[in-house]
Amino acid sequence: MRKGEATRARIVGEAARQAAMRGLTGVSLADLAEAVGLSKSGIFKHFDSKEDMHMAVVEAVMDRFAEVIWKPAEALTPGRERLEVIFERWLHWAEEEWPDSGCPVTALSVELDDQPGPLRDLLHKRLQGWRKTMVREFRALRDPPLSEAEAQAAYFQMKSFVLGHSDSRRMMGDDDAKRSANAAFEALLDRTCRAAA
Template sequence: MSKGVRTRAAILGEALSLMSTDGLSGLTIGLLAERTGLSKSGLFAHFGSKEQLQVAVLQEAQACFTTHVIRPVLDLPRGLPRLEAFAEGWWAWNRSPPFPGGCPIQAASLELDDRPGPLRDEIAGAQRRLRAFIRQGAAMAVAAGHFRPGLDCTLFAFQMVGIAFAQTMTCRLLGEPEGLDFVRRAWRLQVDGALGTTQNQTGEMNHVE
């Protein structure tokens, strides 16, 4: 596999950087051509349409996330160790991803959530897969006895996604240096709430009014 595939990869890499700062709608063919040193038409020929380019970029972003965050933790033992390592890797990714801007998946998720079409489908799929990964990770921790039985792993994933977004707000938008501390403490609270407890009651339902 040669030239064509290689330049296509280079284009997507540059596109990811551009998108991380300017968003999907800021990803323009002219600008991208300029940064890659290609002509507009030469670059365009690789994708056939702007939308196909955008889809390719979203897929590239997922692949990059998998490489940097998911794959490394798959070597670790299932359950809590893997989950903890994934968390730490995710926080690191969110704070300083391999792009000049922030996490492109988070950005695209809020950019596309009201515009039905192939782009939204793509990013929605990414979020679904991510949540499934977390959910299964939590389920493994339950199976391994690290987390208490009856834990709602879907809710667990929901909460973890929330922490990740709150991190982006704190670390990137507000630029607060202590942001990572809040992330870790919120995550610790969530994990502690999921641990197997000595006197464990009804499971997820807690409360009393």
């Protein structure tokens, strides 16, 4: 990686960290410049505009999301084995990768859900791609495959367990949150597999 690319990546990484805690609109150029050792004008040598930087943050967060959650499961057999690893990695993502803020994807979704424009469009496109991937994985959970509607409902529940885990752990201080989330997910997989019997 060339020096300019490394500097840009460092800026985006710090901006993502700030955005996860404060939202994109709360990213402080002064704090960002200080954290990466540049002037404000030095930051904008790497981006055409603040929105361009925000777009890079969304892309970087979603790329990291896929790297942490999907990549460890990609080589596994589609179906239960892969889904279990994805779920475990998804809980890890929020709790271990972003301990100071929680899941930045959730934070970005809350911030951008009623903000029409390129940023929302980009996040929506990436999240739609993730949902399609997960629906495909749930369809492969059993033979005969789940219907599209059944797979979408199963993914909805899976995502709800992830969000519930984050709320229970971070807001309520529940030390059993991970155990509860895993038990709920295993029960979902069991119910879904039994439904084919």
